[in-house]
Amino acid sequence: MRDALERQRHILDFTIASLLRRKGKNGSLLAVYTLIIFILASVLFFTHALKREATEVLRETPEIIVQRTMTGRYQPIPLAYADRIRDIRGVITVQPRLWGYYYDGNFLANYTLVVPREDPPEPGKIDIGSGISRIREAYPGDIIGFTGHDGKPRNFSIRKILSDESQLISADLILISEADYRDFSGISADQATDLVLRVRNPKEYTTIAEKITRLLPDSRPIVRTEILRTYDAVFSWRSGLVIVIFSAAALAFVIFAWDKATGLSAEERREIGILKAVGWETSDVLQMKFWEGSAISLTAFLLGMILAYAHVFFASSFLFAPVLKGWSTLYPQFRLVPYVNFGHVAAIFFLTVVPYTVTTIVPSWRAATIDPDAVMR
Amino acid sequence: MRFSHSALYLAVTGTLLAVMAGLGAYSCFAVVAATPRLVRMSLMVKNLELTDLCLFSEASYTRHLSMADRFTPFQDSPMVFEHFPSGAVAGPPPHLIPIQNRRWIQGGED
Amino acid sequence: MISARDITKTFNAGKPNEFTAVSEVTLAIDFHRVTILKGPSGSGKTTLLGIVGCMSRPTSGRIFLGEREITSLPERFLTDIRRRTFGFIFQQFNLIKGLTVLDNVMTPAYPTSERFPSLRKRALETLALFNLEHKADAKVEWLSGGEAQRTAIARSLINNPSIIIADEPTAHLDTKLSHEFMAIMRRLKGEGKTIILSSHDPIVYDSDLADSVVEMRDGRIVSSGPRP
Numbered sequence: 001m002r003d004a005l006e007r008q009r010h011i012l013d014f015t016i017a018s019l020l021r022r023k024g025k026n027g028s029l030l031a032v033y034t035l036i037i038f039i040l041a042s043v044l045f046f047t048h049a050l051k052r053e054a055t056e057v058l059r060e061t062p063e064i065i066v067q068r069t070m071t072g073r074y075q076p077i078p079l080a081y082a083d084r085i086r087d088i089r090g091v092i093t094v095q096p097r098l099w100g101y102y103y104d105g106n107f108l109a110n111y112t113l114v115v116p117r118e119d120p121p122e123p124g125k126i127d128i129g130s131g132i133s134r135i136r137e138a139y140p141g142d143i144i145g146f147t148g149h150d151g152k153p154r155n156f157s158i159r160k161i162l163s164d165e166s167q168l169i170s171a172d173l174i175l176i177s178e179a180d181y182r183d184f185s186g187i188s189a190d191q192a193t194d195l196v197l198r199v200r201n202p203k204e205y206t207t208i209a210e211k212i213t214r215l216l217p218d219s220r221p222i223v224r225t226e227i228l229r230t231y232d233a234v235f236s237w238r239s240g241l242v243i244v245i246f247s248a249a250a251l252a253f254v255i256f257a258w259d260k261a262t263g264l265s266a267e268e269r270r271e272i273g274i275l276k277a278v279g280w281e282t283s284d285v286l287q288m289k290f291w292e293g294s295a296i297s298l299t300a301f302l303l304g305m306i307l308a309y310a311h312v313f314f315a316s317s318f319l320f321a322p323v324l325k326g327w328s329t330l331y332p333q334f335r336l337v338p339y340v341n342f343g344h345v346a347a348i349f350f351l352t353v354v355p356y357t358v359t360t361i362v363p364s365w366r367a368a369t370i371d372p373d374a375v376m377r
Numbered sequence: 378m379r380f381s382h383s384a385l386y387l388a389v390t391g392t393l394l395a396v397m398a399g400l401g402a403y404s405c406f407a408v409v410a411a412t413p414r415l416v417r418m419s420l421m422v423k424n425l426e427l428t429d430l431c432l433f434s435e436a437s438y439t440r441h442l443s444m445a446d447r448f449t450p451f452q453d454s455p456m457v458f459e460h461f462p463s464g465a466v467a468g469p470p471p472h473l474i475p476i477q478n479r480r481w482i483q484g485g486e487d
Numbered sequence: 488m489i490s491a492r493d494i495t496k497t498f499n500a501g502k503p504n505e506f507t508a509v510s511e512v513t514l515a516i517d518f519h520r521v522t523i524l525k526g527p528s529g530s531g532k533t534t535l536l537g538i539v540g541c542m543s544r545p546t547s548g549r550i551f552l553g554e555r556e557i558t559s560l561p562e563r564f565l566t567d568i569r570r571r572t573f574g575f576i577f578q579q580f581n582l583i584k585g586l587t588v589l590d591n592v593m594t595p596a597y598p599t600s601e602r603f604p605s606l607r608k609r610a611l612e613t614l615a616l617f618n619l620e621h622k623a624d625a626k627v628e629w630l631s632g633g634e635a636q637r638t639a640i641a642r643s644l645i646n647n648p649s650i651i652i653a654d655e656p657t658a659h660l661d662t663k664l665s666h667e668f669m670a671i672m673r674r675l676k677g678e679g680k681t682i683i684l685s686s687h688d689p690i691v692y693d694s695d696l697a698d699s700v701v702e703m704r705d706g707r708i709v710s711s712g713p714r715p
Contacts (some may be wrong), residue, residue: 002602009383010597010606014590016382021585054430056415060423069446097426101437110434112441116425131431166418171431172440196426222443222472228430230443230470234432247537264428267584274581277542278595278642279570295386309400313407328435337411338404372569373537375581376654381603 008291011212011284015291018271029257030300037304037352038311039246044344045312052339054088054231059171061227064197064205065097066212074190083218085195088211090204096192098181102146102174107135109330113174115135115181123177125159131171131330133161149186167332256358266298269367276372285368286361293360297353305345313338443470489516489539489650489681490527494548498536508534510706516683517698518649521676523714524685524702525692531683533578533654535703539683540652541569570595573642575654580635582627582642588614589623592642599646613641617671633664640671650681657688665690673695 019026055259066085068077082094098115111132121127138144138158145155162170182189199208202224209221264272272285280288311317316335317324325331421427434437438446496509509531516522516539524532537543539550541557549558557568563637574595582591592610601609614620617637622630630638636656643651651672657665672682673696685694692700692714701711 006600006602007598009381009603010593010599012383012386013381013603014594014597016386017586017590018583022392026435050430053415057418057422057430058428060419061428062426064427067444067446072446074446081554089417101440110437111438112431112434114425114427118424123446129431131434163417165414166421168430168432169418169422169427170425172434173425173431175425196454220446222428226470226472229472231430233471234442271583274583275594277577277581279566279573279646280595280598281566284598298390299393302397303391306393306396306400313404324432326433326435326439328433330431330434337415338400338402338407340404342401342712371533371543372566373542375579376537376542381607 008287011288012291012295015288015295018288019292019295026296030296030303031173032253033257033296033300033352033356034303034307036250037301037348038307040250041305041308041344041348042311042317042319043246044348045308045340046317046336048341048344049336049356051231051234053168053337054234055228056337058228058231061224062097062196063199063202063224064209064212065222066195066197066216067222068194068216068218069220070218076187077194077219079190079192081219082192082195084093085197085212088208088215090200090208092198092200095196097194097196098178098187099193100181100185104146107329109135109172109328111172111174111330113176113181113185115178116175120177120266121159121175123179124155124157125177126156126180127160127162127175128158128168129162129175130167131332132174133158133361135330146184148184154180154184168334171332172330183227258359264363264367268364270375272364272367273370273372273375274370276370277375279372282368286364289361289364289368290357293357294353299358301349301353305348309338309340445470488518488551488553488694490549490551491535491539492548494535494538494545496531496538496543497546508706509538512548512706513703513706514539514708514711516681519676519679520698521672521682521684521696523692523700524683524703525552525687525700526685526709527612527687529656530703531706532703534706536652536654536683536685540573540575540650541565542575554565566627570598570646572648572650574603574646574648574651576639576643576651576656580637580639580659582638584628585626587624587626588619588630588638591627591638592645595642596645610641610645613644614638616644617641632660633667636660636664636668637671640668644675648680650683651675652683654685655687656684657686658689663692669694669696 005059066077066081068075068081077096079096082096085091086094095117101115102111102113103109104111109132109276126144128144136144140158140160142158143155144158145153157177162173162175176184181187187193197208199205205223205225209223212219212221216284275284275285275288311319316333321331428443429441431440433442491512491514494509494512494514495507497505497507499505505548512531512535514535524535526532534543538545541550541552544558546597549556552568552572553713557565583594586594589607589610592614593606596606596610611620611623614623617640618666619634619637619641622634622638628640636659643653653672656668660668672684676682676696684691691697695714696712699712700714702709
C-alpha cells in the first residue's frame with residue numbers, strides 16, 4: 001500500500017515538474033479554467049441561495065390575491081367584490097389591500113406604497129424602507145415631500161426606518177396610513193388595490209380561484225404557490241443574456257481545452273517515448289497523464305469554487321450587481337444566506353474535472369503503447 | 378532538504394480542500410444563524426402582506442414580479458418588452474406563461 | 488551470460504515497406520565483460536541492442552538472460568526486468584528538456600517505490616561520481632555536450648543495473664569527450680558491470696577495453712570473437 005502511494009508520489013513529482021516547465025502556458029490555462037468555473041459557480045450559488053431565501057421569506061405571503069383587470073389593465077377593485085367572494089365556501093376572510101407605486105423623479109426611483117393592517121403610522125407620518133432612507137438621506141423625524149395624484153405636494157414626517165436586515169423585501173417600502181393613502185392616490189373609499197383571501201384548506205386554492213373567476217369574470221386570482229414559483233423561475237438564466245454571452249466564452253474554452261488536451265505535440269510524444277525507454281510502463285505513462293489532467297482541472301475547480309463562494313456570500317455578488325441593478329437606483333444591500341446545493345457542486349465537478357481529465361488521458365493512450373525502443377530508431 | 382514537487386502540489390490541494398470544507402461548515406453554521414432573521418422577515422411579509430422580493434425596483438412589473446400581468450411590459454408598445462435591463466435576467470412568472478411554452482422559456486428546474 | 492538464439496526482427500511485416508533489420512542472429516554475451524557491436528549504420532546494431540535490452544521483442548528467436556527465457560514474458564515483467572537489469576545510454580542522450588539534471592536522473596526510478604529522500608540522495612551521489620553535483624538544479628538544455636553525456640550516463644545508473652547498454656555513444660562527441668566516455672566505461676567495468684556498446688567509431692571498437700567485438704552487416708553477424 002505504502003509502496004503504491006510512493007510510486008504515485010513519484011509520478012506526481014514528475015508531472016508537476018513537467019507542468020512547471022511551461023509556466024506561462026499552463027498558468028494561463030489554469031487561470032481561464034478557474035474563471036469559467038468561478039462564473040458558473042457564482043451564477044449557481046447566487047440563484048440557488050436567492051431562491052432558497054425567497055422561499056423561506058415568502059412562506060407567509062397572502063394565500064390568494066384577487067386583482068381586477070379591465071381591458072388588460074389593473075383597476076382598483078370595488079369593496080363589494082369582497083362580499084361576494086366571502087360567500088364562497090372555504091373562504092375564511094377577505095380583506096382589502098391598499099398599495100401602489102410612487103415614482104420619485106428627483107431620485108429616479110420607484111417606491112412601493114403599502115398600507116399596513118397592523119400598527120399603521122398615524123396620518124401625516126410614514127415609515128420608510130432603509131433603501132429610501134439611504135438614497136434620500138432621510139431619518140426619523142425628517143419631513144419628506146411627495147407629489148400626490150392631483151399634483152399637489154404633501155409632506156410626511158418619518159416615524160421610523162424599517163429594519164436594515166430586511167432590505168431584500170423592504171428597501172423601497174413606504175408604509176402609510178389608509179387616510180393618507182386614499183388622499184394621496186385618489187382612490188375612492190369604496191375601492192381597494194386588490195383583495196387578500198384566507199382559505200380554510202390549501203388544497204382548495206385552485207378550486208376557489210376557479211370559482212372566483214366564474215363569479216367575477218373581470219377578476220384575476222393569484223395563489224400563493226404561484227407567487228413562490230415565481231422566484232423558482234425568476235432567474236431562468238438559461239434564457240438570460242448573461243448566459244448567452246457566457247456560453248460563448250465557455251464554448252471557446254472547451255475548444256481551447258479540447259485542443260490542448262487532445263492534441264499531443266511531437267515533443268510530448270517524444271517525451272513519452274523517452275519515459276518508455278528509461279523503464280516506464282504504459283500504465284505509468286497513463287497515470288502521469290491522469291495526474292496532469294487532474295492537477296490542472298482539480299486546482300481550477302477548487303480555486304473557482306472558493307472564489308465564487310467568497311464572491312457571492314462575502315462580497316455580495318458585486319460582479320453581478322450591474323446586471324441585477326439594471327436601471328434601478330434603489331438596490332437593496334443584502335448578504336445572502338449561504339445556502340449551497342451540494343448537488344450543484346458535484347455537478348460542476350463532474351462537468352469540468354472529469355471530462356478534462358479524460359480528454360487528457362485518452363489521446364496519450366496510443367502514444368503510451370509504442371515500443372520503448374522507438375526513440376532509438 | 379528541498380520539498381518534492383508532489384509535496385508542494387499536495388499541500389496546495391490539501392489547503393484548498395480544507396478551505397472548501399471550511400466554507401461548507403461555515404454554510405451550515407450561517408444557515409442556522411440566519412434563521413431568526415429569516416423568521417423576522419417572513420413575519421414582516423405576513424404582516425404587510427408582501428408578495429415579492431425588492432430586487433428590481435426599476436419598473437412596476439419587475440418590482441412585483443408575481444403581481445405582473447402579461448400585458449404590462451407591452452403597455453406602451455410591443456417594443457418595450459425587455460425595455461429594462463432586468464428583463465434580461467428575470468423571466469416572467471410561470472403562471473403567466475402558456476403551458477405549452479413553459480419549458481422552452483424557463484428551461485425547467487433551477 | 489545473455490544469449491540470443493536465431494533472432495530475427497522484421498518491421499512492417501506484410502506491408503510493401505517490410506524490411507528485416509536483424510536476421511537469424513545467434514550471439515552470446517558474457518557478464519562482466521565489454522562487448523562491442525561494430526558495423527556501419529543500418530547494419531542492425533541498434534535493433535539488436537534493443538532486443539537484447541528487452542526494449543522490443545524479436546519477430547522470431549529467443550533471448551535468455553542467464554537461465555531465464557525472457558522473450559515471452561508479458562510487458563509488465565519485461566519492463567520490470569529491463570528497469571532493474573539494464574541501463575541505457577542513447578545516441579541522442581534523450582534527456583527530457585525543461586527538467587533539471589536531477590529530475591532527469593531520477594526519472595527511471597520513479598516507477599519504483601523508493602522513498603523520495605533516499606532516491607534524491609542516491610541521484611546526487613551518482614551525479615557526484617561524474618562531477619555534476621553542482622549542476623543538479625540546472626535545466627538540461629543549458630548543459631554542454633560532455634555534461635549532457637555524463638547526465639545520460641548518470642541516469643542509466645540510477646537503478647543500479649548490472650548491464651549498461653550504449654548505442655553509438657560517441658557519435659555526437661569530439662575526440663576528447665569520446666576518450667572521456669571510454670574512461671568512464673572502464674571505471675564501470677572495473678565495478679563489475681557488463682557493458683554492451685554499438686559503434687562504428689574506432690575509438691570505441693579499437694579500444695583495449697573491448698573484450699569481444701561482434702561485427703555486423705545487413706542484419707547479420709559477419710565476425711565475432713575477442714578483439715583482434
